[in-house]
Amino acid sequence: MRCxxxxxxxxxxxxxxxxxxxxxxxxxxxxxFYKESFAPEDFDLIILPGGASHGDYLRPGALAxxxxxxxxxxxxxxxxxxxxxxxxxxxxxxxxxxxxxxxLMNKGLKFFCDDVFVRVENPDTPFTAxxxxxxxxxxxxxxxxxxxxxxxxxxxxxxxxxKIVFSYCDEKGNSTFESNPTGSIENIAGIVNSEGNxxxxxxxxxxxxxxxxxxxxxxxxxxxVVRYIxxxxxxxxx
Amino acid sequence: MYTVRVYIYYKSGVLxxxxxxxxxxxxxxxxxxxxxxxxxxxxxLKIDAPNISSAQAIANELCEKLLTNPVIEDYEFEIMEA
Numbered sequence: 001m002r003c004x005x006x007x008x009x010x011x012x013x014x015x016x017x018x019x020x021x022x023x024x025x026x027x028x029x030x031x032x033f034y035k036e037s038f039a040p041e042d043f044d045l046i047i048l049p050g051g052a053s054h055g056d057y058l059r060p061g062a063l064a065x066x067x068x069x070x071x072x073x074x075x076x077x078x079x080x081x082x083x084x085x086x087x088x089x090x091x092x093x094x095x096x097x098x099x100x101x102x103x104l105m106n107k108g109l110k111f112f113c114d115d116v117f118v119r120v121e122n123p124d125t126p127f128t129a130x131x132x133x134x135x136x137x138x139x140x141x142x143x144x145x146x147x148x149x150x151x152x153x154x155x156x157x158x159x160x161x162x163k164i165v166f167s168y169c170d171e172k173g174n175s176t177f178e179s180n181p182t183g184s185i186e187n188i189a190g191i192v193n194s195e196g197n198x199x200x201x202x203x204x205x206x207x208x209x210x211x212x213x214x215x216x217x218x219x220x221x222x223x224x225v226v227r228y229i230x231x232x233x234x235x236x237x238x
Numbered sequence: 239m240y241t242v243r244v245y246i247y248y249k250s251g252v253l254x255x256x257x258x259x260x261x262x263x264x265x266x267x268x269x270x271x272x273x274x275x276x277x278x279x280x281x282x283l284k285i286d287a288p289n290i291s292s293a294q295a296i297a298n299e300l301c302e303k304l305l306t307n308p309v310i311e312d313y314e315f316e317i318m319e320a
Contacts, residue, residue: 059307102309107255
């Protein structure tokens, strides 16, 4: 299994993602700069890391979405390669249209930086197969623009097709206004595309993927991917 | 050469938490007559084009390709000879 971590100007989660792939998963991993391109067959997993790419100028993810490397990411996504967008990486996936919707400023108008609880709504994706449906996990969230928005039709479609993968909740699993620091519609914390091979989420699983950090709740996202790729299910499953 | 002034604002129905906060502060300052606040962004561009209709076409295209996100934003622009 080969992993790519895309580096945009201003990415800051790239090092953590690289570390998880290399030292926790023990997989081959390369950085790909945003001015470069690659072929779909070059990588099995492509990670768009967090950190305000291109200064969040214009809109979060807007400039990164139009950079050269994203043409390769789109090609890879079309070829059913796995694409994981974390934080700003999620915003880039929205801006480039690989996932539906957009983000607005958090309801509290502040950069939010703390652990949050999310409920696993859909364990039937390449990224979440090692979680149980309804499982409550804790991950760090760090963003100012995490307030996911989409029009009514889009939300209806996401719900009907079970494409909401993570949603904010309290420690006991209740979806409340207070447990959602971003104000996102339906408490959405992460969604997957209709084919199931592109996941975007606001919380940071790569920051809770080893014992040393005191929390390993995010590790199973990466381990699910490994199992999916190396378990021979890399083709034909949505 | 034409100057294009682009105004971008949220589509109706898109929650803009900033405008709510601004309205609340205006109210704290005694501006009780303020009923609605909208926020948005503004860009000014200089466009090399042979005539105004071609400048308008370029402006429309760049608004749709980059300056706005059609999921949440609408835009309008005014155009004048620079």
